[in-house]
Each structure stands twice: as C-alpha cells, then as structure tokens.
Amino acid sequence: MKKIVFGAICLLFLLSGCKSDLQTALGSYSYKTSVLESSLNLPVEVGQLEIINLHNEDSVLLLMNELGGPAYQTKGKIEQKNLVFAPYTRVINIGSRDYPTTISGSATLYDNAIVFDYQYYGENRDTIRVVLKDTTIVIDDSVRVLKAHVQSIAKKNN
Numbered sequence: 001m002k003k004i005v006f007g008a009i010c011l012l013f014l015l016s017g018c019k020s021d022l023q024t025a026l027g028s029y030s031y032k033t034s035v036l037e038s039s040l041n042l043p044v045e046v047g048q049l050e051i052i053n054l055h056n057e058d059s060v061l062l063l064m065n066e067l068g069g070p071a072y073q074t075k076g077k078i079e080q081k082n083l084v085f086a087p088y089t090r091v092i093n094i095g096s097r098d099y100p101t102t103i104s105g106s107a108t109l110y111d112n113a114i115v116f117d118y119q120y121y122g123e124n125r126d127t128i129r130v131v132l133k134d135t136t137i138v139i140d141d142s143v144r145v146l147k148a149h150v151q152s153i154a155k156k157n158n
Contacts, residue, residue: 022058022078025109026051029154031064031116038148040094042120045069049114049154083107083114092146097124099146112156120148 029049035042047066054061058078062085065071076085087104101122107114124144130137 020058021081021109022053022060024111025060025078025083025114026053028157029114030157031152031154033118033150033152036149036151038120038146038150040099040144040146040148042092042094042146042148042150045152078109081109083109083116092120092122094146097126097144099124099144101146114154116152116154118148118150118152120146120150122146 027050029051031045031047031049033045035044045066047064047069049065050061050063052061052063053059054075060076060078060083061073062076063071063073070090072088072090074085074088076083084106087102089100089102092099092101099122101120103118103120105116105118107116123146126142126144
C-alpha cells in the first residue's frame with residue numbers, strides 16, 4: 001500500500017513539473033522583423049512583446065511595443081505549439097505616407113522563441129488638388145497598395 005501511495009505522489013510530482021504550451025509562451029520577448037516580400041520599401045521593426053494569460057482556455061493577449069513607434073495589441077489562442085492571433089489594424093508610415101494596414105498570420109512556438117509569419121495589406125489614397133479661383137484641378141488621385149510578407153522572430157527575455 002505504501003508503494004502505491006508513494007508511486008502516486010511521485011507521478012503527481014512529475015506531472016506538476018510539466019509546462020503546457022500556454023505556460024511556456026507567457027512572458028516578455030524582444031522581436032525584430034524581416035521583410036521577405038513587399039510591394040513598398042517596408043522598414044524593419046524592433047520592439048518588445050508581452051504575452052499575457054487571459055485565463056480563458058488557452059487565450060492570450062499580445063502587447064507589442066515597437067521601439068520608437070506605436071504600441072498595438074491583439075488576442076490569440078495557443079494550440080499545439082502554434083499561436084493563432086486575430087487580425088489587427090495598425091498604421092504603417094512609409095515615405096511620409098500613412099497606410100492603415102491589416103496584419104494577419106500565425107506563429108510557431110519554440111522553447112525560448114516564437115516565429116511569426118505575417119501578411120500585411122494596406123492602402124493609401126493620395127489626392128493632390130490645386131484650386132485656382134473657382135476651379136479645382138486634380139493633379140494626382142492614386143491609390144498606393146502595401147502588400148507584404150513579413151517574418152518576425154521574438155526571443156524570450158531572461
């Protein structure tokens with residue numbers, strides 16, 4: 001009987017030491033983006049990422065704070081070493097033009113790192129008008145499109 005109780009206690013102790021994918025992913029990260037393909041000259045970004053437990057199954061909150069830039073957030077869910085996050089919108093400035101951009105994708109979890117695979121889509125409509133007396137002349141009325149495939153590597157801070 002003592003051996004059974006001792007074995008059960010050992011088993012519980014071993015199981016309590018196992019971390020779920022959610023527990024492994026939580027924490028603070030430093031990230032850097034790499035532009036794999038883009039229709040415009042997209043800048044490389046670096047910053048901090050916080051992954052916070054929402055205590056709703058395996059749901060998390062991702063807080064991204066770009067160094068010298070904006071902060072943004074989205075929610076995600078961790079499923080078998082994958083992080084699937086809700087698409088979110090942010091403004092990306094390229095060459096003095098603002099592009100409201102929708103960012104979607106997913107990520108793969110590793111022990112101390114996360115590799116994000118992003119798809120960007122945004123548009124900027126530029127209308128340049130010159131008004132002479134009562135006449136308006138449109139010089140440029142064009143839509144510029146931002147489409148990009150971006151990878152970001154986030155390494156867990158110690």
